[in-house]
Amino acid sequence: MKLRRQRLAIAVHCSLLLAVPSIVLAQDAPTTLDAVQVTGTRIKRAELEGQVPVQTLTREDIERSGLNSIGEVLQELTGSGSALNTKFNSSGNFGFPPDGGGVGAGSAQVDLRHLGSKRVLVLVDGIRWINEASASGVGAATDLNTIPLAIVERIEVLEDGASSLYGSDAIAGVVNIITRREFDGGQVTLNYGQFSKGDGTQQGIDLAWGHSTERTSLFLGASYTDQDPVYSRTREQSRFPTPGTGVAFGSSATPYGRFIFADPNSGEVVDLTPNTGATSPVYDSSQTGCDRTDDYHCFSTADRFNFAEYNLLVTPSERKGVFGQFRFFINDNLHWYVKALGNRRESTNQAAPEPLFLGPEAGTGNPLADNIFISALNPYNPFGFDLDSEDNLILIGRRPVEGGARVFEQKVDTQYFNTGLVGSFGAGNRTWFWDVNAAYSKNEAEQTNYGSYNINNIALALGDPAACAAVAGCVPLNIFGGPGTITPEMLAWIQPVVRDRSENKLTLASANLSGDLFDMPAGPLAFAAGYEYRKYEGWYQPDPLTVAGHYNGVPSLPTAGEYDVNEVFVELSVPIFAKSALGEKLDLSLAGRYSDYSTFGGEFTPKYGLRWQVTDEFLLRTTYAEGFRAPSIGELFGSAARADLQISDPCSIGLGGTPPRGNPANCAALGVPSGFQQPNSQISVTTGGNELLDPERSRSFSAGMVWSPGFASDASWSDRLDLEVTFYRHNLEGAIQAIDAQTQLDLCVETLDPQYCDGITRAATGGINGFNNRLVNLGYIKTDGWDVDLFWTLPETAAGRFKLAWQNTFVTRYEAVGAGGSRQPREPGVEVNDSAIPEWTSTATLDWKLGNWNASWSIRHIDELTEDCGDAAAFPVCSDQANGTNTLDATTYHDAQVGYKFNWLKGLQLTAGVNNLFDEDPPICLSCSLNGYDASTYDIPQGRFWYLRADLKF
Incomplete structure (x- = not known):
């Protein structure tokens, strides 16, 4: 026809x-x-x-x-x-x-x-x-x-x-x-x-x-x-981020949190999330791999957050x-x-509750988030050691559903x-x-704007409790427990009204x-x-x-x-x-x-x-x-402003396990290790x-x-x-x-030409942490x-x-x-x-x-x-x-x-x-x-x- x-x-x-x-x-x-x-x-x-x-x-x-x-x-x-x-x-x-x-x-x-x-x-x-x-x-x-x-x-x-x-x-x-x-x-x-x-x-x-x-x-x-x-x-077609894929394309910032870091005790890089119902999770540094008996398991697609149901x-x-x-x-x-x-x-x-992405692979363009330091003295930190963006922290994704949806009037x-x-x-x-x-x-x-957060106050509330106590209104923040563990007092400190x-x-x-x-x-x-x-x-x-x-x-x-x-x-x-x-x-x-x-x-x-x-x-x-x-x-x-775009990294393993579509040698030249998987399908792109x-x-x-x-x-x-x-x-x-951001990234990986690659930076782990x-x-x-x-x-x-x-x-x-x-x-x-x-x-x-x-x-x-x-x-x-x-x-x-x-x-x-x-x-x-x-x-x-x-x- x-x-x-x-x-x-x-x-x-x-x-x-x-x-x-x-x-x-x-x-x-x-x-x-x-x-x-x-x-x-x-x-x-x-x-x-x-x-x-x-x-x-x-x-x-x-x-x-x-x-x-x-x-x-x-x-x-x-x-x-x-x-x-x-x-x-x-x-x-x-x-x-x-x-x-x-x-x-x-x-x-x-x-x-x-x-x-x-x-x-x-x-x-x-x-x-x-x-x-x-x-x-x-x-x-x-x-x-x-x-x-x-x-x-x-x-x-x-x-x-x-x-x-x-x-x-x-x-x-x-x-x-x-x-x-x-x-x-x-x-x-x-x-x-x-x-x-x-x-x-x-x-x-x-x-x-x-x-x-x-x-x-x-x-x-x-x-x-x-x-x-x-x-x-209210519609079946729009209930999930992408129809027919469940939560595969959901966010890695979840109400329970995703934590990627190198354990200084074992030297292992872990990608963990608390078990369902664990509001005060216990972490055992002696355990390695994904077969764990503490309150954590390895993060998987099934753990991703369905942000679509909050949208209009x-x-x-x-x-x-x-x-x-x-x-x-x-x-x-x-x-x-x-x-x-x-x-x-x-x-x-209206959008889903605002995610907190912290660490060098957060890629937010905000140094307060990308260079976060979380003190071992934070009373809610279950790991027993500092999480430092300049040392062992790779990425944290936490969705504070306690603060409600983002509403823009x-x-x-x-x-x-x-x-x-x-x-x-x-x-x-x-x-x-x-x-x-x-x-x-x-x-x-x-x-x-109701439902957004003050990253400066978050950084202060996650750092040294003594420094937090010296500032009126500051209370230590719990991003490590499950939904409901961020209290109204914590929200009062980190959640402003933005006009x-x-x-x-x-x-x-x-x-x-x-x-x-x-x-x-x-x-x-x-x-x-x-x-x-x-x-x-x-x-x-x-x-x-x-x-x-x-x-x-x-x-x-x-x-x-x-x-x-x-x-x-x-x-x-x-x-x-x-x-x-x-x-x-x-x-x-x-x-x-x-x-x-x-x-x-x-x-x-x-x-x-x-x-x-x-x-x-x-x-x-x-x-x-x-x-x-x-x-x-x-x-x-x-x-300068930022757009968070759905971009597929050619150097990343696909969500379904498919091999990277980018040239392996070029990906290696860009600092992407073998087996890398893009942690978040949204990449922040700076515009102006x-x-x-x-x-x-x-x-x-x-x-x-x-x-x-x-x-x-x-x-x-x-x-x-x-x-x-x-x-x-x-x-x-x-x-x-x-230039179309996806096209720019694809051409960068394909050609390594500076006219496409300039402005795109990657963390030591291979993930994109800057895109101009x-x-x-x-x-x-x-x-x-x-x-x-x-x-x-x-x-x-x-x-x-x-x-x-x-x-x-x-x-x-x-x-x-x-x-x-x-x-x-x-x-x-x-x-x-x-x-x-x-x-x-x-x-x-x-x-x-x-x-x-x-x-x-x-x-x-x-x-x-x-x-x-x-x-x-x-x-x-x-x-x-x-x-x-x-x-x-x-x-x-x-x-x-x-x-x-x-x-x-x-x-x-x-x-x-x-x-x-x-x-x-x-x-x-x-x-x-x-x-x-x-x-x-x-x-x-x-x-x-x-x-x-x-x-x-x-």
Whole structure:
């Protein structure tokens, strides 16, 4: 079946290449007056709509989805890639990404063409929106949860490079959120839903009110949304770290503790854990090997800790927002507007009780943990001798379950204010349009962390009891007994409340002018020009405990920076011919923008396009654009932070006993002894910014067609039929990223090349105890593919009116090449690093209306993927154990909705729906970090979700 599908796609692609076209994803056109401006052009002329690939999501489309956030809606587009959402339980699990943007806990982002969320520009009513703040860094992407869904009239998505029109970040595309403006009367919307297992309840209320007079227009909106959590332990697929492997991939930091050291009495290196129930274990130095009669046994896979059951499948989130805009029409040609928004998001992430890793193989990067000294005088030390990182201690892993789970609570406040004048004037027989705008926006966030530990106090409590007694509040710590042996007094000394804060600010001013310059034989030459000034300011301030180096969790340092940019742009629409033997009309579009950054200097980006209306039924389009993305504050100024990543050491024996996959001679040269087994699958990787970064530069090309055959218009079987095809290509050079850590380690072991091995250090026992992985301008990213879409409206009959929309994206290439030409693991059809690039994604929606009834049925399809099983290749859950790969089967979801409108007041619409009607589980992902599936691509396990909505207009 897959081979037939590939052949069909190739045949379609080859036939379309002969046409060399480009087209917009056609949707119902927005209402036009004398002139409009649409996403993808700055020229205000209605006939320029659709000049570039723009997909419009109407309010009806949004309501049909049954979703309650802009991010969730956009992530279901076939051209979307992996992005954060409420299914990512990121805090305490993923660590800090290298871009300095922070964890992004609780946010929802959008990724287009799999190029990353920071390469998508988000506008609101054509004005750039503020970047996120999540109290863990200075973000480079937009948190769509800062914009209430209730205020949205429609969303326009440009899936093409647009830096010449909008500036930095518009490499992969632009999302323009158009707010509700023309509204008379009131509206109350209530919604409620939950998963069929009775959890994950979502509920909310939206209020809207508007009033217009001859010279004024006012709209006010308020929104409240509350999302309850879903716990990982409630689903079989997410109950263990990796499905089908039990606790094999669990943590070696357990409630009883794991102790690896060299016994100074016997000289033997032991790897021990207390027997179950031994709260005051007795250790006998005279015993060797694993056949022991004291209170210890050799640590084994069965002793590992199942951290998964503490995690979340869906993170709780509460959002409150208010929005208003007022317009005053001074005269027929001039009006003033003002807009304001306030939004608060309160969200929570949760992770398993924080582990204590102590000793030289802890690899935490914190010297207080890596160089720990545990005194023989500690009253709870059962071994009778010092445990010294510089002598006999190798690793201790203890999970203080007494302190409870790690809970990370975020509060994110968004403020936005925008005002301006919009006008027009006549000059001769022409009309010119102008506007001036000023906007100020701010995102500020605070994260409060409960359940973490103070490693400085831990070190003091494990050392000499006399030194501990000299410090007020210090009590000796017992990490040697089983669960329950860490007392409340001990917790009071070692467990603080940690508070981190961050802020992003954007100040913006712009002025624009558009009109027709002069007439040409084929029509007027239209133009737009403008100036824009932006100032970015951002900072991240971790808790003083973290800054001092006393935080046991993932460390980070403060970040702060600012920069500004001045830009000018010009756009021309040049008519080449009209009503000729070559077709109805051919237009050439030209655009260019010059940007002057205070951080790196000037940059010019051009764009060229052709729009050829061959006949009334057939249209061809093509565009070529150059773009760039300026390094963000976090990427430039981000200080050292840490990510704890799932990395397999090629020099280690596999968990299933498989031999090391790395070259034995090279492993020996790196200091890894024969028989070494990686004690912990998580390796701490230090990340950070780089002030010497250059901008990313890109080249984008699109070509496509739209065919609206006359025989399918106003026919007995069809009112309208549109077939649309777009080929896209993006080449990104100097991508700002760190080389994939697993790839870096593999290349180090394979080549011993210093460019890969520098920054990776190992303890005397062979384990990795340092991994430095910094941001650089790497090689390139190249991707291309096709959008193939069909829209069909059937005539109205006694059975009602039906509409079919079938949208497809084929990704034919994705190449990412890093330092020294190293190929990164992402490519079409592959799952890696908690993200996927399916070769084919498809969404088909059938709408039906009859009188006051309406219904819809949607089918979402994701093509099959493959992944590297890693150490899980030793388990039957890996579908191809011989080759060490696992297949994630193709997945299809069905969503259904039905509604009825009562003629009460201005209308009462009642709607009921089910997403994932047949309760399709996501395919098992063995390489994913959490919950056994890819949260950015699939619905949660046992994820049938039903909802009700009542919408009253008055």
